[in-house]
Each structure stands twice: as structure tokens, then as C-alpha cells.
Amino acid sequence: MSGSSLDGIDIVLTSFEGSDWSLIASHTFNIPPVLRDRLRTSVQQTAFELAKTESLYSEFIATCINKFREEREVHLVGIHGHTVLHLPDLKTSWQLLNGGMIASLTMLPVSCDFRNQDMALGGQGTPMAVIADRDLYPGHQYYVNLGGIANISYKSNDLWVAYDLCACNQLLNYYSLKLDMEYDSGGGIARTGKLNQELLQLLHSDAYLKMTPPKSLDNSYIQTELINKIEVLGLPPSEYLRTITEFISEVISSSLEGSGGRLFVSGGGSKNDYLIELIEEKLQAKNTAVYVPPVETVDYKEAILISYCAYLRMRGENNFISEATGASADVCGGAIYLPPFSTI
Numbered sequence: 001m002s003g004s005s006l007d008g009i010d011i012v013l014t015s016f017e018g019s020d021w022s023l024i025a026s027h028t029f030n031i032p033p034v035l036r037d038r039l040r041t042s043v044q045q046t047a048f049e050l051a052k053t054e055s056l057y058s059e060f061i062a063t064c065i066n067k068f069r070e071e072r073e074v075h076l077v078g079i080h081g082h083t084v085l086h087l088p089d090l091k092t093s094w095q096l097l098n099g100g101m102i103a104s105l106t107m108l109p110v111s112c113d114f115r116n117q118d119m120a121l122g123g124q125g126t127p128m129a130v131i132a133d134r135d136l137y138p139g140h141q142y143y144v145n146l147g148g149i150a151n152i153s154y155k156s157n158d159l160w161v162a163y164d165l166c167a168c169n170q171l172l173n174y175y176s177l178k179l180d181m182e183y184d185s186g187g188g189i190a191r192t193g194k195l196n197q198e199l200l201q202l203l204h205s206d207a208y209l210k211m212t213p214p215k216s217l218d219n220s221y222i223q224t225e226l227i228n229k230i231e232v233l234g235l236p237p238s239e240y241l242r243t244i245t246e247f248i249s250e251v252i253s254s255s256l257e258g259s260g261g262r263l264f265v266s267g268g269g270s271k272n273d274y275l276i277e278l279i280e281e282k283l284q285a286k287n288t289a290v291y292v293p294p295v296e297t298v299d300y301k302e303a304i305l306i307s308y309c310a311y312l313r314m315r316g317e318n319n320f321i322s323e324a325t326g327a328s329a330d331v332c333g334g335a336i337y338l339p340p341f342s343t344i
Helices: 034-041 047-069 098-105 116-120 130-135 171-176 185-192 196-204 220-229 237-255 274-282 293-317
Strands: 009-017 021-029 084-088 092-096 110-112 142-144 150-154 159-167 262-265 289-291 334-339
Touching: 009 047, 009 293, 021 047, 034 047, 047 092, 047 098, 047 159, 084 220, 084 334, 092 116, 092 237, 110 293, 130 150, 130 159, 130 293, 142 237, 150 237, 159 237, 171 220, 171 237, 185 237, 196 220, 196 237, 237 274, 262 274, 262 293, 274 289
Parallel strands: 142 262, 262 289
Antiparallel strands: 009 021, 084 092, 110 334, 142 150, 150 159
């Protein structure tokens, strides 16, 4: 798994036995700067350049898999791919990945392209995390993943609700890069910045926030509808970081339906101490505790999710929950590419 924040390729080895599962091994591979830049600008590339980016990315993932697996026994590889476009209105989501190439280079079956069957039935194709929240991490009232885009899952009136909340690390990292930093470690720069009310109001005026779920965000929306809109204010990066962090915490707080219980927080943003502090402050009034799981879960929950979705796909079991995505039925999403000479 590599999220939209492009902070690395996360690989896990998981074992599933019925309702029991375990994390056996995990590792993060740094993405070479040249490849990271290509992925970051993929939506602006020509068809030829995009094909080249996909090929380079797929070869790199295959190399990472082969390094990671060593002598370990592996039955199936699940890969999400890098999202170029996510367009529910057109019933399509495009994750950059050559699954056939990876199956051949690793000599392992590969499951990928998970979202499109759900979208064909009118679903958003996201968030996928709700299946892991339900099956792998039970016992919490709310689940928020602070990735490039923040998303939430929770049960309401015995039905699962899940949707993208708002831009998160994509926005924070964008302004961190202006300070020659990949990210604002611990939210330290944001903590020193000034809260700008004009920017805060501008962020809260985003039309996406007024939409009712199920709903989802496309990466390009964040650039065209958010960054382009707030850049004109010309504020110092620290002021952007402080205000965006405030905005994220306010959106999360307002998304919780009631009071009480516990919020399970994962994703790279859960290492942003200042963001977590702001969320905790706002949830005190709702008597809701914030739970940040062990670092292994924080770092690899999304990769674990993808491994679980691949496991369900190979078994022919549904890996999308339609009540959360808005599809007309649950689906078993994903393609499977078999390696050469496979007898499966």
C-alpha cells in the first residue's frame, strides 16, 4: 500500500484463518525521489508519460515484494496501486498499477483494482477501510484514518456509515514542502503558527463538506478546489499548517454523531501530536476518548486492509459493504492476475 501522501511503500505479511488473523512481518520501502515526483504529477502527464510512470512504479513494487518476501511463504499479493483518478459519477476509479507485470516478476498471484465493481453498482468505491474496521478491529464506536485524505467509519442504527471527511496529510504535506520538509514532524511547525480565521472559514466553505454521505474525494479535487482556492491568501506556511490542522480537527469532531465511546485513530496523521491534541480537546465536550493503537497498526493498517481485501477476493467473499459505499449490493471487488505456469 502507498497512500496519496506518497511517504513510502508499506508491505505486510498477514495470515488469515477464519476469523483469526495475525501480522507476521512488515516493512516500509522509501520511494525514490524521481519516482515519487512522477507519481505526484501523474494526473498532468500525457498518455505516454503516464504509461512510463506505471511501468516504473510497477517494477519498483515488484522489486520491493521480492526483497521483502525472502524465504517467507506467500500465497497471494494484494496491491492497491496509486490513485490517478477517482470519479464516482463516471463509475470509475483508476489506480496506477500493472498487475500482470508484477505477477510475472514475483511469480505470485496478484489481486488489485478493487474499487470498480462497487462503483459500477452506484457505490463510491470508498472508503475501503470499513471492512477492516468491522472485521479486524472491533470494539470501537468510531474509526478515523488520517491519511492523505481523512476518512471515517462508524455504525449508526445498525448500519455502517463510511466516507471521506476532508483533505488531511495531502494539504499538510503540501505546505511542509514549502519549508523543504516532507512533512511537519509531530505538528511542530503548526503548533507555532498563527490561526487565520479567514483561511479557516474558506476551508469550511468547501462544497464537499455540505454533501451528505456516501461521498468520496478525488486527489485532483484537493489541488483544484482547495489548494488553488487558499493559495491566493499568500500566508506563511506555518499559518497554513496551523489553520489546516485546526480545520481537520473541527471536521472530525463535527462528524461524530453522538457523545461517549471511543475514537480509533490510525494513519500517518496519528503521529501528528498537535493534531491529536486538538482532536482530543474538541472531543472532551462529547465525552469521547481518542485511542491511538500501537505503532505497528498506525503504520500498517491500510496495508493490512489491502491484504484482507485480497484474501476475501481469493475466497470469493464480499470485501465492500454497500450500506457504507452506497452501492446497490455488496460486492467481491478486484482482479486476480496469475503468474506464468500457474496451476491455480
